[in-house]
Structure formats: structure tokens, C-alpha cells
Amino acid sequence: MPVEEFVAGWISGALGLVLGHPFDTVKVRLQTQSTYRGIMDCIVKTYRHESLLGFFKGMSFPLVSIAVVNSVLFGVYSNVLLALTAMSHQERRTQLPSYTHVFIAGCTGGVIQTFFLAPFDLIKVRLQNQTEPRVQPGGPQPRYRGPVHCAATIFREEGPRGLFRGAWALMLRDTPTLGLYFVTYEGFCHQNTPHGQNPSSATVLVAGGFAGIASWVAATPLDVIKSRMQMDGLRRREYQGVLDCVVSSFRQEGLRVFFRGLTINSARGFPVNAVTFLSYEYLLHSWG
Numbered sequence: 001m002p003v004e005e006f007v008a009g010w011i012s013g014a015l016g017l018v019l020g021h022p023f024d025t026v027k028v029r030l031q032t033q034s035t036y037r038g039i040m041d042c043i044v045k046t047y048r049h050e051s052l053l054g055f056f057k058g059m060s061f062p063l064v065s066i067a068v069v070n071s072v073l074f075g076v077y078s079n080v081l082l083a084l085t086a087m088s089h090q091e092r093r094t095q096l097p098s099y100t101h102v103f104i105a106g107c108t109g110g111v112i113q114t115f116f117l118a119p120f121d122l123i124k125v126r127l128q129n130q131t132e133p134r135v136q137p138g139g140p141q142p143r144y145r146g147p148v149h150c151a152a153t154i155f156r157e158e159g160p161r162g163l164f165r166g167a168w169a170l171m172l173r174d175t176p177t178l179g180l181y182f183v184t185y186e187g188f189c190h191q192n193t194p195h196g197q198n199p200s201s202a203t204v205l206v207a208g209g210f211a212g213i214a215s216w217v218a219a220t221p222l223d224v225i226k227s228r229m230q231m232d233g234l235r236r237r238e239y240q241g242v243l244d245c246v247v248s249s250f251r252q253e254g255l256r257v258f259f260r261g262l263t264i265n266s267a268r269g270f271p272v273n274a275v276t277f278l279s280y281e282y283l284l285h286s287w288g
């Protein structure tokens with residue numbers, strides 16, 4: 001099992017995360033809180049109330065975890081594709097495997113990375129939704145004092161299964177969309193690269209960006225449900241499950257609720273994944 005894909009996935013995922021975390025914080029707040037009138041209102045209030053640091057709340061954990069998650073995602077994808085097509089990463093650069101095999105490998109990576117992502121994503125969402133300004137001595141203490149305290153508090157108050165709250169919604173969100181993610185990337189690279197050559201850096205950047213947009217547009221409806229399921233259980237349980245959350249959200253807020261965060265997901269998805277794929281390809285090429 002080639003290890004370099006896992007390491008390249010680790011490094012490229014961390015680079016993409018730092019670039020995209022402020023977008024992600026605004027998105028999560030728009031999806032789970034009704035106090036903001038829109039993206040700009042959320043950005044202005046967050047900056048005014050919490051300074052620039054407010055946009056980076058909940059990032060320390062994902063910086064560790066996204067590296068692991070991205071490592072698992074790219075490593076599993078690449079090795080499943082190797083098993084399906086008997087083509088190495090380098091061979092695949094010049095000879096496109098079937099879209100079916102790419103989709104299957106992407107979905108497999110999506111399922112497996114969920115097990116690693118679920119607890120970390122839960123902690124990220126819980127911390128991102130804490131809108132208190134930086135703690136002043138004697139001021140109101142936020143519920144969670146940091147990622148480790150958040151994990152310990154969830155474990156104590158909601159039990160070990162509490163750390164996997166929203167995991168089913170996360171798996172339903174990520175499995176098909178990660179298949180689409182890799183199909184979009186591989187297809188765009190193949191369509192825009194002369195036969196037998198490696199894609200240029202510009203092609204990889206644009207292909208990665210489009211893959212990010214395509215996957216996040218498809219993922220946004222379940223992304224909203226996932227975030228709401230993760231915030232459920234903080235006080236009294238509001239939802240009996242994913243389907244109940246979907247029906248209840250639709251009944252209360254209409255179809256538009258499933259597209260909350262779509263703009264910001266798309267705006268974030270392009271640069272984050274352009275950087276992720278470019279660094280991933282660069283690292284594998286340099287380790288060639």
C-alpha cells in the first residue's frame with residue numbers, strides 16, 4: 001500500500017484547511033443560528049465581537065484531524081483505485097481510469113474518512129457556535145474552554161456515543177459527494193491535458209477548485225442537517241434522527257433552509273481544494 005499518498009493527503013489537507021477555516025466558521029454560524037441576516041452581517045458581527053480570532057475558532061483540532069481525515073481520504077481513494085484498475089498514481093495521470101471506478105473509490109474513501117472525521121467535526125461545530133468574545137477575567141465562561149475540554153464535556157454529558165452525534169448525516173453527506181469530487185477532478189484534468197502528458201499546475205488548480213465547488217454544492221443540503229444534528233443534544237434533544245431533522249427543518253423554514261451556506265461553501269470550496277490538489281500532486285510528483 002503506497003504510503004506517500006497518505007502523507008501527501010495529510011500535508012495538502014492541512015494547507016487547504018487553514019485557507020478555508022474562516023469561510024467554514026461563517027457557514028456553520030449561518031446554518032445553525034438565526035441571529036445573522038446574511039454572510040456580510042455574520043462577518044461584520046463576528047469581527048466586531050470576537051476580532052479576527054473569531055473566524056479561527058475551532059481550528060486547532062481540525063488542523064490535526066483534517067490532516068488525518070484528508071490523509072485517509074486520499075490514501076483510501078488512491079489504493080482502492082489501484083486495486084480496481086491496477087494503475088499507479090503516475091500511470092493514472094496519463095491514462096484516465098473509468099469514471100465508475102473513480103466514483104467507487106471516492107465513495108469508499110468518503111465512507112471510511114467519516115469514522116475519523118465525525119468526532120472532530122462535532123467538536124469543530126460546537127466550538128464555532130460559541131459566539132462569546134474572548135474570555136475576560138470574571139466574564140461569562142463559554143460552555144467549552146477548548147477542543148479537549150469540549151470532547152471531555154460531550155463525553156461526560158452525552159456519553160461516548162455523543163462524540164459521534166451527526167455521524168450518519170455526515171456519512172450520507174460525504175459518501176456520494178466525495179465520489180463526485182474525484183470524478184470532477186479526474187475528468188477535468190483528463191479533458192484539459194494533451195494525451196499522454198501530465199496535467200499542468202494551472203489545470204490541477206482549476207480542476208481541484210471545480211471539484212470542491214461541485215462536491216460542496218451537492219453536499220450543502222445534508223451539510224445543514226449534519227450541523228443541526230451535531231448541535232442537537234446541547235440542550236434538549238429536538239430531533240429523533242436525520243429524517244426527522246430534514247422534515248422538521250423543511251416544515252419550519254421551507255426548502256430554502258437546505259441551501260443555507262451554499263454560497264459560502266462554494267466560495268470556500270474552490271480555493272481550499274485548488275490548493276489541496278495542487279499540493280497533493282506536487283508532493284507526489286516530487287516524491288515520484
Ligand SMILES: CN(C)C(=N)NCCC[C@H](N)C(=O)O
Binds near residue numbers: 070174177181219273
Ligand atoms: C462534504 N464534501 C463535499 C467534501 N468533503 N468534499 C471534499 C472536500 C474536502 C476538503 N477538505 C474541504 O473541506 O473542502
